[in-house]
Amino acid sequence: MPRRSYDQYCAIARALDTVGDRWTLLIVRELLAGPRRYTDLHADLPGVSTDMLASRLRDMERDELVTRRRLAPPGVAYVYDLTPQGRELLPVLSALAGWGGPALGERRPTDAVRAHWFAIPLMRRLRPLAAEHTGAVEVRLPEGIFHLLLGEGRIAYRDGALEYADARLALDAATCRELADGELTTEDAVLAGRLGVTGDTPLADAVRGTQVGVATMS
CATH class of the missing domain: 3.30.1050.10 (SCP2 sterol-binding domain)
Structure with missing residues (x-):
């Protein structure tokens, strides 16, 4: 599926073409801790459907934000890991955390937490x-x-x-x-x-x- 674009000659718009979709930056958040299996990602992203997660991971592989590799024997699972380009999003997430922190307030009954x-x-x-x-x-x-x-x-x-x-x-x-x-x-x-x-x-x-x-x- 072709990547959607804002079709704007703007650095911010170009960045959002790649990371602006729902769940993408939260997947990056998870992978900043190191390689994760699909099942681990799904467990720590409550609310994401299996189809959506699989789709986002495919998009992120295409955009060279993540790589997928098989664990060395005796492991049989595959893991996802951030590329150097994906890791460069850490300052973006840090800035978002600083901006969004004051909005947290008290934890709501419906809020998941890890x-x-x-x-x-x-x-x-x-x-x-x-x-x-x-x-x-x-x-x-x-x-x-x-x-x-x-x-x-x-x-x-x-x-x-x-x-x-x-x-x-x-x-x-x-x-x-x-x-x-x-x-x-x-x-x-x-x-x-x-x-x-x-x-x-x-x-x-x-x-x-x-x-x-x-x-x-x-």
């Missing part, structure tokens, strides 16, 4: 630490666990727990949202008992005591 959906907003908050520290931060919410990798001014996230982490954070979704939006400092969250930080490392100490501000990803 722990790793807070990763990109939290990355904005903790990115200043990546300029001075290298290490891994495990983040544990009641809904699940993800971890952040810091170093050389960069920060990335992955799903799941770590055997070793320089710092381990325990908090709930509301606290994570307030930290990401700048309503709450990490220091105040620790003092209020809303954020638990464990680890005897400079990175853990920085999370406990540094009032880092929101930064724009680049």
